[in-house]
Amino acid sequence: MTTEQRRQVLEALAGDETTLKSLPADSPLRAHLAAATEALKAWCRGDEAAVRAAVAGIPYRSPLRDLRFLLRALSCYPHDPEGGKSALARIAPDSPLACPAQVVRALYSGQHKALKPLAREFVRAITGKGGGKAQPKQLFSTLLAEAKKHPDTPGLKEALTALLAYYPAGRNAFAKVYGPVDPVEWERMKALLAERKRHLDDALDAWEAVFHQYRERGRPLHAAVVRFHMVELLEKADYPHLETVAELLEETVSLDPGNRDAWLKLARLYRVLEDERARGRVLEEALRHFPSDLKILEAAAEAAVDRGAFKKAAGLTRRLLKIDPINRRARKRLVNAHMRHARKQAGRGRFDLAAREIEEARRWAKDAEDQGRVAVLEALLAFLRGEVPEPSFETARPFLPSPLLECVVAAEVSGLGFPPKQGKPYLQSLRQVLDHRAMTLDSDIVSRLTDLLVDLDAEGLPMEDLLKAVRPFLKKGTKLVWDEDRRIALLEKLLKLRQYQLIRDYARASPGWKQPAGKRRERPPALVYFDALAKAGGEPGALSYSDVDALGAAHEYACRLQQHRWAARIDKLLEDYEESQSVPLPPGGGELNPFAMLEQLSRETGIPVEKLIKELFSGGKK
């Protein structure tokens, strides 16, 4: 389209009489101008249906075709900015309507100042005086004026109520149209506004009032939902008082037993508070309300294992497996529960009961490792019962290749409480096998061995002697060539086993750790994370300043690489470090304990407490 043609289109739309008269009778512009003008008029009076009908009369080949996109973009304002912008994107830079499209873009972006005077006036006619920025008072007046005329407009009362949170001075004016604001709604708005301003205490006070009012009005679900919300708010606090959180959750579930998340949260909280009795009670009750819920069944089974109720754990896991038969974790837990129960019974000399548990474990054991471990336990039990002079592990060998078998045997011997004299040869045998196997070491056996050790540790078997025997073997594995993903997986397992020196050895053996001569290269964030945490012995509070710096840099690098998982883990570690450096508030808030502060200061500075006190009282003068 030539410049002259583009001008003609704009002039025609702007209603320029001279241009209109000069258009030839067969001009497409003249042919479609009536429809275009009708569309403009319809949009200006807010009649969207008429706009649609009118633009349908502008064909695709018409010089006025872009008016369809311009009006569509205008109709999308302000509720559908994406729709508006995509309509504008269809207007080409050489279109006669490219300039009006820029004006509409400015309407969406709020950048009105650069516009020419008449374009600014056009935009202001759409956005109002505020230029598109919502002012609570002005908005309240607009909606109130509408409410005075049509109080029953759907959503209007709710919108005005919500506005009271931003503009509380409108309360009386609101009351004149809709009657006094419901006290519970008033408190709710106060609470929401306080939350928005991050005034946690004010928010909690207001929610407390809301809770009581709902309860008095006989609305238990509302009250329970408010209580649960308060729990979530408290969880965001720096030092939530856990007993208070537990009380709020107890109230939540008593008012609304159908809140599964509240039950699970409460059980987790009692676990943190080390109140196993309360945890068991809560999960028992939760099971009455959710007898077939997988998460509740899983939590109840885990709680039963933790308190040593293996029979109960096995029963719950069987129920779970009926619903979810391919749940490998549950199956493993069931096998473990039976094996732990077998050990417990064997320890009490009840060998028949132990044998029955082993039989059950065998029924559920599907993978090779589990089958091998069941066979080892069975062989040792036969020996304890005096059925054989020496335990034979031949039935276990097909499932557990060397040195896994020797490792399991040594762990089970120790778990069954064999006297040291009887247990030592098994450890010795493990050491010999490991020495021999070290000749043909490969990363696969190192991975499998650490997997097994993690499982044995999770089962609560004594690990100290076992790990001491295995450590040199694992150390040799650092010299192998590792795929970096497998190395990270191995580091995770070593972290679970609290093998901090090995973690450092493996992290530092990575090619990514080494710095090329004369060059400084950023290290992989995951390796920096493991190395620093291992150096601190797994205690975030024991991180050194240089490691904190290195972690900060690794966090930035992880963000740049978009390794969100590692960025989040490093962030959490640094957060835990920060938290460990501050003096915790006593439970339930209250004043700081000066002695705790002094102790903290002493730890940080290395100056003994007594000396610190002296310096404080002498005002730091010698």
Place this chain on the structure above:
Amino acid sequence: MNPSPFEILGVSPDADDETIRRAYLERVRKFPPDRDPGRFRRIREAYDQLRDARSRLRHALFHLPELEALQVFAHRLHPRRPTLPQFRKMLAECLKDVR
């Protein structure tokens, strides 16, 4: 100016669990995660906010609409529009840019 979860799923505020579930599945079919992950996430979040009576109650009690959303509501009640002469003046002003 985020649309409400009801708008995202295209259901009315008094819709029941089944209607909401159907609307959710219909939208997921229309905008699967591989085609438009951002939109899929918004649909999923909207469904999480409305999936049952308790979730809807939580949304009703703890969601304070943004001022911009209230402004959109006000705009919908009374769409502000320029007059036809204002519109035409803006178009005429644009003529200066056509070279």
